[in-house]
Amino acid sequence: MLVIYQSETGYAERYARWAAARMNVDCFSVSDASWRKGEEAVFFGSVRADKIRGLKKARRRFRIQATVAVGICPYSEGLCERLKKANGYDGILFAVQGGVDRNKLGWMQRRLLDAVSASLKSRGDEDLAQIVREGGDLSSENQLLNFMVWWQAWSIQHGAAPTPKEKKTSASVRNHGAEET
Ligand SMILES: Cc1cc2nc3c(=O)[nH]c(=O)nc-3n(C[C@H](O)[C@H](O)[C@H](O)COP(=O)(O)O)c2cc1C
Numbered sequence: 630m631l632v633i634y635q636s637e638t639g640y641a642e643r644y645a646r647w648a649a650a651r652m653n654v655d656c657f658s659v660s661d662a663s664w665r666k667g668e669e670a671v672f673f674g675s676v677r678a679d680k681i682r683g684l685k686k687a688r689r690r691f692r693i694q695a696t697v698a699v700g701i702c703p704y705s706e707g708l709c710e711r712l713k714k715a716n717g718y719d720g721i722l723f724a725v726q727g728g729v730d731r732n733k734l735g736w737m738q739r740r741l742l743d744a745v746s747a748s749l750k751s752r753g754d755e756d757l758a759q760i761v762r763e764g765g766d767l768s769s770e771n772q773l774l775n776f777m778v779w780w781q782a783w784s785i786q787h788g789a790a791p792t793p794k795e796k797k798t799s800a801s802v803r804n805h806g807a808e809e810t
Pocket of ligand 1: 680699702729734
């Protein structure tokens with residue numbers, strides 16, 4: 630299993646690295662991982678106008694077992710259904726909140742965010758509207774809880790085949806044991 634991500638301002642990457650550390654598997658951006666093509670992977674991608682960036686490419690290159698959408702909207706069943714529809718994706722989907730770093734965005738993207746902020750405000754979500762307008766970080770490792778529960782079940786079901794990292798670890802444990810005797 631691999632963790633693959635596509636991230637524009639760093640939030641999807643942050644979640645991907647948190648998850649990979651807990652899963653003890655390798656983590657790559659979708660464009661750096663072509664040498665691992667064909668492997669089973671979970672994908673983390675940021676949301677732009679309901680599109681999960683990089684998901685199509687990741688699905689062409691890897692056997693995607695689950696996807697985590699990193700956006701600004703809080704998780705809801707309705708959000709996941711909308712994202713699945715907008716991305717033509719019917720697999721397992723989780724949604725977590727990232728953040729907005731306006732300094733890393735171009736003029737056009739900042740203007741688009743202003744429009745998103747105005748629409749959130751008109752729907753009565755003033756707190757989120759302010760974060761989108763001024764920037765802010767809503768990411769937290771705790772939001773990966775549902776994903777980690779899924780991963781535990783997946784690894785049990787699939788016999789938790791050792792990953793390259795785990796193989797390396799058990800080899801070094803063996804070597805260490807040899808030194809001691
Ligand atoms: C132009 C633009 C459009 C966005 N559209 C959405 C959206 O439709 N839904 C959403 O939840 N978040 C949306 N966001 C928020 C981003 O998904 C959020 O900032 C995310 O944390 C970015 O992740 P990244 O740093 O990995 O790119 C949008 C952000 C920008 C800049």
